[in-house]
């Protein structure tokens with residue numbers, strides 16, 4: 306066979322592989338129905354382990370790398386979990402006959418929420434002065450203030466700075482439905498949420514810990530802030546009840562104290578990393594060509610951080626009442642590292658490495 310013929314054969318095989326993937330996806334839909342009928346959870350870790358072990362053994366016997374086989378199978382399992390989660394959410398039908406207003410609904414997370422609510426059967430109205438929703442199935446108003454606010458659910462998905470004002474204005478209108486924001490920080494929204502609570506509105510606050518491109522919620526967290534209205538917290542939790550997201554309930558201050566590390570520290574570290582690289586003088590252009598395992602992994606994360614909205618990322622640093630705490634911790638850690646390296650203090654350096662190893666080992670992973 307010449308090169309052209311081999312490539313044709315490869316293309317044919319790729320088509321067959323994908324046809325089998327499609328067949329597997331179809332079966333995974335059937336599995337979803339069967340598990341629902343038997344009252345079983347979507348995710349089955351024991352079965353996943355079996356599937357992976359089997360794939361490794363089969364690959365080995367065929368002379369294929371078991372690592373490659375496992376990677377492929379992990380992607381396929383992820384694909385079937387995504388399909389199954391969607392089926393569950395739709396079958397839950399929590400929104401049948403109910404209405405939802407998504408304020409800021411054409412922003413990135415606003416769109417995610419509009420689609421998520423619609424997939425549960427809610428009739429969605431999007432309010433956003435910026436633009437109409439891409440999906441013509443949603444009703445649209447430019448200004449939510451012109452709405453009667455007669456909805457079962459109101460989601461505030463505007464930028465943080467505006468959200469506090471929107472929540473306060475909503476409090477003045479006392480809507481009958483559940484109200485929650487989806488901000489990454491909660492301390493800047495305190496007045497708005499408190500105003501709704503005082504007005505007797507069923508209010509809570511939700512932080513979906515994932516980006517707008519997320520399809521599968523398994524392994525993701527959703528935080529619910531309990532502001533004293535249990536009914537609102539439960540209603541918001543139920544919306545995620547048929548997903549595989551982990552639900553965490555906490556207080557408003559605790560949320561921002563933790564987020565200062567989870568988001569604030571990790572963003573800050575990456576901003577410091579790419580700033581140090583970009584300002585490394587003559588080395589900068591040459592560094593861009595180099596690679597090493599750790600460097601590439603870090604550059605990968607930093608590239609994603611650099612692509613995010615500067616406005617949002619500044620808000621996450623600046624508007625958090627507890628934001629300075631984690632930045633100070635970062636400064637302290639860099640200073641400690643500087644001390645040990647510049648004075649040749651190997652035991653101090655080793656102690657830092659050891660402390661990190663122990664801390665990270667204690668962190669339970671779930672993916």
Ligand SMILES: O=C(O)C(=O)C[C@]1(C(=O)O)C=C[C@@H](O)C=C1
Nearest residue numbers: 336348349352353356381382385
């Ligand atoms: O066997 C199942 O229960 C499936 O849903 C299929 C499957 C798979 O793709 O192999 C997907 C998700 C489960 O966690 C385990 C396995």
